Amino acid sequence: MNTLTLAWIGLPFFVGFSIYLIPKFAKYLAIFGALASAAYAFQLFAMPSAVTLQLLDNFSVTLLVDRLSGYFILTNALVTAAVIIYCWPTEKTAFFYAQILMVHGSLNAAFASSDFISLYVGLEVSGIAAFLLIAYPRTDRSIWVALRYLFISNTAMLFYLVGAVLVYKASNSFSFAGLGAAPPEATALIFMALLVKGGVFVSGLWLPLTHSESETPVSALLSGIVVKAGVYPLVRCALMVEEVAPIVQIFGVGAALMGVFYGLFEKDTKRLLAFSTVSQLGWILVAPEAAGFYALAHGLVKSALFLIAGSLPSRDFKVLRQKQINTKLWIALVVGSLSISGFPFLVGFGAKMLTLKNLTPPYAIAMNVAAVGTAILFAKFIFLPRGGEAKSKPGFWPAVLLLLGGLIAANAFDVQAYTLENMLKAIAIIGVGWLAYFLIFQRTAIKLPRMLEQFDHLVGFMSLISLLLFWMALPQ
Amino acid sequence: MLEALVLATVFCGFFGIIFKKNLLMKIVCMDVMSTGVIAYYVVVASREGLLTPIISKGKNVVAYADPVPQAVILTAIVIGFSIQALMLVSVMKLARDNPTLESNEIEMNNTP
Numbered sequence: 001m002n003t004l005t006l007a008w009i010g011l012p013f014f015v016g017f018s019i020y021l022i023p024k025f026a027k028y029l030a031i032f033g034a035l036a037s038a039a040y041a042f043q044l045f046a047m048p049s050a051v052t053l054q055l056l057d058n059f060s061v062t063l064l065v066d067r068l069s070g071y072f073i074l075t076n077a078l079v080t081a082a083v084i085i086y087c088w089p090t091e092k093t094a095f096f097y098a099q100i101l102m103v104h105g106s107l108n109a110a111f112a113s114s115d116f117i118s119l120y121v122g123l124e125v126s127g128i129a130a131f132l133l134i135a136y137p138r139t140d141r142s143i144w145v146a147l148r149y150l151f152i153s154n155t156a157m158l159f160y161l162v163g164a165v166l167v168y169k170a171s172n173s174f175s176f177a178g179l180g181a182a183p184p185e186a187t188a189l190i191f192m193a194l195l196v197k198g199g200v201f202v203s204g205l206w207l208p209l210t211h212s213e214s215e216t217p218v219s220a221l222l223s224g225i226v227v228k229a230g231v232y233p234l235v236r237c238a239l240m241v242e243e244v245a246p247i248v249q250i251f252g253v254g255a256a257l258m259g260v261f262y263g264l265f266e267k268d269t270k271r272l273l274a275f276s277t278v279s280q281l282g283w284i285l286v287a288p289e290a291a292g293f294y295a296l297a298h299g300l301v302k303s304a305l306f307l308i309a310g311s312l313p314s315r316d317f318k319v320l321r322q323k324q325i326n327t328k329l330w331i332a333l334v335v336g337s338l339s340i341s342g343f344p345f346l347v348g349f350g351a352k353m354l355t356l357k358n359l360t361p362p363y364a365i366a367m368n369v370a371a372v373g374t375a376i377l378f379a380k381f382i383f384l385p386r387g388g389e390a391k392s393k394p395g396f397w398p399a400v401l402l403l404l405g406g407l408i409a410a411n412a413f414d415v416q417a418y419t420l421e422n423m424l425k426a427i428a429i430i431g432v433g434w435l436a437y438f439l440i441f442q443r444t445a446i447k448l449p450r451m452l453e454q455f456d457h458l459v460g461f462m463s464l465i466s467l468l469l470f471w472m473a474l475p476q
Numbered sequence: 477m478l479e480a481l482v483l484a485t486v487f488c489g490f491f492g493i494i495f496k497k498n499l500l501m502k503i504v505c506m507d508v509m510s511t512g513v514i515a516y517y518v519v520v521a522s523r524e525g526l527l528t529p530i531i532s533k534g535k536n537v538v539a540y541a542d543p544v545p546q547a548v549i550l551t552a553i554v555i556g557f558s559i560q561a562l563m564l565v566s567v568m569k570l571a572r573d574n575p576t577l578e579s580n581e582i583e584m585n586n587t588p
Contacts, residue, residue, distance in 0.1 A: 117548050124555045131562060140573055144586040147566045154559050155493060155506060161513050161552055162486065165520050165545060174548070209587065455583055459494050 001043075001051050005065060008040045009112060012105030016098045023094035030084045030097040037108060038077035044070035052114075062175050064114035068239075071292030072111040072232055075299035078406055079224035080104045083217045086307055086399035096136060102129035103226060110229040115174040116164040116190065119233055120157065123197055127153045130226050133218045134210065145213045152206050152458055156196035159466065163189030176233070180241040184473035187244060191234065191473075192466040198230025200285065201255040203465050204278050205453050208262075211277065212270035216310030219270065223277045224303030228295050231284050238288040247472050248285050253366045255282030260373030264441055265448045267317050269309045269381075276340070276377055277302055279370060283351075286367060287358035290351070296410055297339070297351035304403035305336045305381075311392050317380060324388030332400050337378035339407050341430050342371060344423045347407050350414035353422045368429065375433025376441055383437075478519055485512030499570070499577045503563050510556045517549040 015033040019026045044051075050066030065073075080100060087096070103126050110122030127150060135146035164174060166186035171178035179187060192203065199207035207227065211219045238248040259279025266272040280298045284291045309315070313323050325333075339346035342353075352371060356364055451457065489509025496502050525539025567577065574582045 117551070121551060121555070124559070128555075128559060128562065135566065138569075140570060141586045143566045143569050144582055147563060147570070148583075150559060150563060151502070151506070154556075155490070155509070158486075158506075158509050158513050161549075162516060165517055168545060169520055169523075213588070450587075455579060456494055459490075463490070 001047065002053055004040070004043070005051060005053060005063065005112065008036065009063075009105070009109050011036055012101045012108060016101035016105060019094050019098040019101065026094035026097040027084065027088055030101055031081060033101045033104060034077050034081040034084060037073055037104065038081070041070050041074035041077060044073065061113070061118050062115045063112045063118070064236075065112050068235070068292040069111045069232070071296045072228060073108060075228070075296045076104060076107050076111065076225045078403065079221060079299050079303045082303060082307070082399040082402050083221050083224075085402065086217050086220070086393075086395045088398075089394040096133070099129045099132045099136075100221070102126075103133065103221065107225060107229050111232055114176050114236065116160075116167060116176070117174045120160060120164065123229055124154075124157060126226060126229055127157075127197075130222060133221070134214045136218070137215060141213060142215075145210055148455055149206065149210045151455075153197055155459060156193040156203075156462060159189045159462065160193030163187070163193070176237050176240050179237055180243060184470055184475070187247075187473040188466045188470035191244070191247065191469050192462060194230045194234050195251060195465065196230070196462060197227075198234065198281060199227045199278055200231065200234075200281050201251050201258060201278075201465075202452070202461055204255065204281070205461075206458050207278055208271050208274040209453055211274040211306075212268065216307060219274075219310075220303035220306040223274065223306055224299045227277065227281060228284070228299065231281055231291075231295070234285060235288045235291040238285075244473070245288065247469065248288065249363060250472070252282045252285030252287075253363055253370075255279065256286065256367060256370040257282070257373070260370050260377065262448060263377045264373065265444065265446050267447075269312060269315050269317065269320070270306070272317075272377060272380065273302065273305055273309060276374065279374065280340070282370070283355055283367070286363060287355040289358045290354040293413060294351040294355055296413075297347040297407070300403050300406045300410070301336050301339045301348060304332070304400050304407075305340070307396065307400055307403075308333050308336060311390075311396055313388075313390060320384050324385045326388055326390045326392070327386045329390070329392065330384065330386040332404060333384070334382050335404050335407070337381045338430075341375040341378050341433065342426045343430060344418070344426055345408070345411070347410040347413075349422075349426050350411060350417040352426070353417040354414055371429045372433045372436070375430045376437045379434050379437035380441075479516070482512055482515045482519055485509075485515065488512075497578050497580070499567055499579045499582060500564075502579060503560065503567065506563075507556075507560060510552075514549050514553060514556075517545040517552075521545040 012033045015029050019029050044065055053063040055061045106122045106125035110119055113119045113122060131146045131150040135143050163186045167178045167182040168174055170182045195203040211223050234248050238245040256279050259275045263272050263275035266275055284294045311329060312325060314320055339348035342348045356367060486509055489505050489512055492505030493502050496505055521542045525541055527538050527540045529540040529543045570582060571577055
């Protein structure tokens with residue numbers, strides 16, 4: 001298993017660089033890279049215990065793969081495969097596929113690492129490759145959005161490096177477990193950077209613009225999996241070091257509520273999906289025990305929804321309400337929306353119930369509110385008029401069917417959630433959400449200011465969030 | 477003292493990112509900040525000694541510098557350098573339509 005793990009980490013990079021040598025086979029090589037990861041993830045689920053690898057000495061790279069990373073790796077593989085299939089009939093160059101594999105490989109490395117430096121390398125490489133994907137159309141706007149993304153993530157990662165060396169100073173190793181012995185400023189700096197990278201709470205306000213202004217397949221990739229690279233280490237630290245778990249949970253609740261709040265007043269489909277990502281990342285953080293399963297559920301559904309939103313006739317809800325959308329497209333949209341709202345028989349239900357089961361009362365109340373909010377957000381999609389005739393792109397259906405099929409098949413991971421009580425609860429949450437949508441939110445025309453999404457404020461908030469984290473991490 | 481100076485460099489860079497209006501200057505400020513971070517790793521490495529950590533046949537008990545942070549920061553230098561290069565290329569592209577490179581102007585022109 002050790003050799004297999006190392007080969008699996010190296011494979012996407014090897015295949016990705018081979019694409020430059022044989023650009024004719026770019027698509028085939030790319031899909032091969034993604035499928036190999038999926039096979040590895042299933043191998044992980046079959047393993048009885050976690051695999052830990054310590055290369056060389058206790059100063060160097062440590063890797064840890066278990067069921068939690070298995071879920072993230074499987075999500076990564078499925079989302080990447082769906083995006084490649086979506087792009088199959090288009091005229092994308094070999095460069096594009098090579099970058100997709102770079103993102104895929106660096107995320108795999110991030111999901112397997114359990115020390116701060118390997119994680120740093122994984123996050124930075126994924127940031128660079130994501131930058132190249134966002135800037136792929138070469139328009140001024142795409143270049144600015146990509147530059148803004150890279151600038152913010154790199155500034156955060158510089159703080160992260162300072163935090164990492166503080167951990168090293170305290171425990172003479174870079175491993176995650178050293179965080180327990182590290183001073184509070186180390187926790188503050190590292191967590192602030194991961195919150196920025198993962199798009200959580202106020203630090204994540206760079207995310208709506210980046211995810212909504214990218215091309216459809218790139219947004220699916222970014223929202224489906226790239227942001228999870230920032231969330232995974234937070235979850236892993238919360239599981240390894242008991243003292244930091246409450247910090248992670250509080251930020252999870254904050255993100256879940258903030259994302260929903262912003263989303264309620266959003267008039268644009270892709271921005272609404274992006275805000276919903278902010279909220280769902282909070283769901284992943286709030287219950288570290290259930291994080292892997294939730295990440296799988298969210299990754300599949302969000303990339304499917306982004307692909308579908310790219311095929312809708314307009315991005316503006318006002319225009320969409322006047323037009324009829326293709327019935328088949330509408331059915332796909334409803335399946336995705338129901339899953340993310342937590343409707344039974346789709347994986348979102350099992351994930352939500354597992355998360356809620358792992359929470360203590362004050363958190364559970366807040367998360368139930370967030371669940372109702374999510375149902376309101378997606379009622380906006382479900383109650384769009386249907387019956388129109390519109391052709392979809394050739395690669396669209398195979399990709400979306402793969403993701404939606406995954407939504408149903410992934411139920412197998414958690415069959416215990418299907419009790420009568422849980423099902424009634426889920427339906428009640430959705431019912432309350434839809435009622436609120438019809439009574440209040442269908443007609444609201446409030447526009448929230450976007451001031452906090454400006455570049456300078458995003459950078460400034462890094463210092464405020466680190467101060468807040470420092471205060472939270474101080475030993476009581 | 478050394479540590480304080482290094483951290484002052486980091487903060488100078490950080491505040492430069494916020495307060496400089498020109499996009500190119502912002503990128504240069506980020507480089508200043510990254511210089512500070514790299515220097516901090518070197519300071520941490522030299523806590524217990526300054527000599528090169530090479531095992532020799534003679535006496536081995538010398539105050540040598542910790543090799544781990546130095547090795548680690550090499551990776552970060554390479555990554556930082558490649559990110560700088562990418563950013564400067566995109567600034568060159570942006571400069572064609574926004575010759576003054578004022579970041580809030582560029583932001584206003586390119587945000588929906």
